Amino acid sequence: MDAIAFHDLSTLSSAQRGALLKRTEANLSTYMRDADPIIAAVREQGDAALIDCAERFDRVKLDALRVSTQAISAAGKELDTRLIEAIRLSVEQVRRFHEAQMPEELWLSEQTPGAMIGDRWTPIDSVACYVPRGKGFFPSSAIMTAVPAKVAGTGRVVIVTPPGPDGTADAATRFIASLIGIDEIYLCGGAQAVAAVAFGTQTVPRCAKIVGPGSPWLSAARQRLSNRIDPGSPAGPSELIVYADNTVPAELAALDLLVESEHGPDSSAFLVTADPDVARAAAAAIPGLWEKMGEYRAGFSRTVLGGDKGGVVLAPSVEAAFDFVNDYAAEHLAVLSTDAFDLLPLIRNAGEILLGPHSAIPIANFVLGPSHVLPTGGRAATASPLSVFDFLKRSSIAYVSRTGYERLAPAARAFAHYEGFRAHENAVSEIREDILSRAARANR
Template sequence: MSKDISFHKLSDLTAEARAALLQRTEGNLDPYLEKVGPIIAAVEAEGDAALARFAREFDNSPVAPDAIAASSSDFDEAFDALDPDMIEVLTFACDNVRRFHEAQMPEEMWMKEMHPGVFAGDRIVPIDSVACYVPRGKGAFPSVVMMTAIPAVVAGVPEAVIITPPGPDGKVDAATLVTARLAGIERVYKCGGAQGVAAVAYGTETVPRCLKIVGPGSPWVVAAKRLLAGRIDPGVPAGPSEAIILADDTANGRVCALDLLIEAEHGSDSSAYLVTDSAAVAEAARAAIPDFWQEMGEQRVGFSSDVLCGPRGGIVLAETMDEAIAFVNDYAPEHLEIQAKDPHQYLGMIRNAGEILMGEHTPVSIGNFVLGPNAVLPTNAAARTCSPLSVFDFTKRISVGHVTKKGYDQLAPYALKFARYEGFDAHGNALSEMRSQAFAAGRST
């Protein structure tokens, strides 16, 4: 590998150059927004016929309009085709993810007495329907099935489906189907990209319309979600992969290099930085990366070298850990690893990250597959305001109140003054003597 790893010294950067390091592929969706519009319109107008046509055009997949849904025999064949050891791995991982999200579930209802005779609280209910998007273009991702489908099932969503691009054989990846069944979902549809998002936003002859879509995807998927946000809830912003390895001078540079490659190998549109205040760690990592490329396949080397040798990846050297952490918080990465002998000393300083994985034995790979917390995380700096996918994304809160006569007598005078101040006559009348008169008149009839 002859390419040079991108290297940036924070203290030497102009404000514009530093801001450029914070940019992601999905930062400018304008080219995609223009192209996905006609795709969405075609799916709305033609339904399954458009899905089949786009499967041939974009996925090189021979899917017939009447074969959009995976059949029960497809599931059975997937279990027969998949290596038993892999089924064991998927079962283990699904169990960990399920246990985490079961522990995450809130109480079904709570209510507190705010004042004597005044009760208020929340009731938690699942949303009616959701589509879990599972990408496929750069590989098969049963891990995404786990992370999207299991919390939906745990939350009790009555209609949870999976959409995913079909393969060249016109079928759904075997591990995806096995994981779907292990997660508790049997409805899987062969439609990905912008056309898949449109299918669940509008519904087709086969694919049901859903209220929400969750899961990561390409800029095409992100653009479609944005255009259709008024039609379907787009869920946690989850675009191309990104990660920061934050390391102090106690970190092992070669281990940092190993972990830096994890998210960089997802695709050329990914982002990955090693951010450190140690020149020695930075140099050790930079020297090790070509060695590790020798142990990777050509496609993954191509993806990761595009990232680490390009404008959205590489090594960032800070003068101090405070400067390094400030960069991390500005970047708000999807994945953050803290590589240090004592990672806990930095934990309280991190405000913006989708997840924080601490220590040299917690690589992103562990978090992506088997740790338990959700690995569908906010991208493109959305971690400044958004959280990881969770059971909360598949539920909603309904406020509940109950006021007795004793409580009403205390609250009504305050509410009446509010109503009069804001000029709402009916609000005020419902709190006035007219209420007592209405009760009296009702009892006399």
């Protein structure tokens, strides 16, 4: 029988417990070192460097970096009807969710006498949506990034994605672009894609922001270039915690645990439970489920669940289980319990929380509505899922009447004087009054 890593929290030292919380992307220094020459080449050589990277890393010789509008508009002819309908459903679900999420464009209120204050939301000018293609095709990432960007009203939305063996973007990604009104797809992946949209090349436009999941090389380049482009919310290798109790079949916990562990050997996936019987039964069910996956993905899952980034975590109590869940701050958290809503108050940190036995992870990943681009690497403790707010910026709006000025200016002047800012102090002094009085007299 294949070995499933077993971690008993009651016997672990604090150092051992801390080791379980570490992610593959915790130390990006090696990836940054490898990304640096790629970034430099793209900055200096532009398109030529991108074409060279495609040949070196993607094993394809590109004739063009931009996918033709014809290849985008005709993509539906390459797909079967079942997938086309699934894409249409997903796009509609994601669009509806994010339209409901949109904030009021402008709000103002007189929260203090004589002053109107509030917020105004406006879209960012441009964004690059990254669609990965390392260990398969991931067109759903185009939906989960580009649809919210479109709903938010982003001025220019482009897709960047590694080229496939045929020298273009996969058909589903091209069809999604045509469906949501995007005509710019550029063939570049990894660190070179980040550099391309950070600096701009002869073909690839410079963008204000990049969003979407990807490899540690992508994450490293985003960190390196954060002074040139907004790197977006962190989205590294997949990670999942399944919490389960004895109110659901243990085999269901095993089934869901495999979902994120099949992404790749750098993924993380833990079953957390306070019930030893659930822990044993779920572990026993996993090998049989591997046999139903195909060796390629099962190999990734075996690596994850048999190592220090996955397996079964047995907690001494439900409270201790959720202490670990909160410390881990997973990208995905599935709560397999018929009492899932009762457990919700115990959860503070998770990118997405899926409650109950029917809230299957693939439904959330592909067609439910919220974006599947979620914070990874423990950042769910402070960061949020990708949403329309990632494509909007907020400006504070204020209007102060004369009455409000007369009430507030003395306090502002006192702060300015104390902090030593003479121009600040003068701007709310009799100098302002004299200027406005002279202007009023001149206009009579």
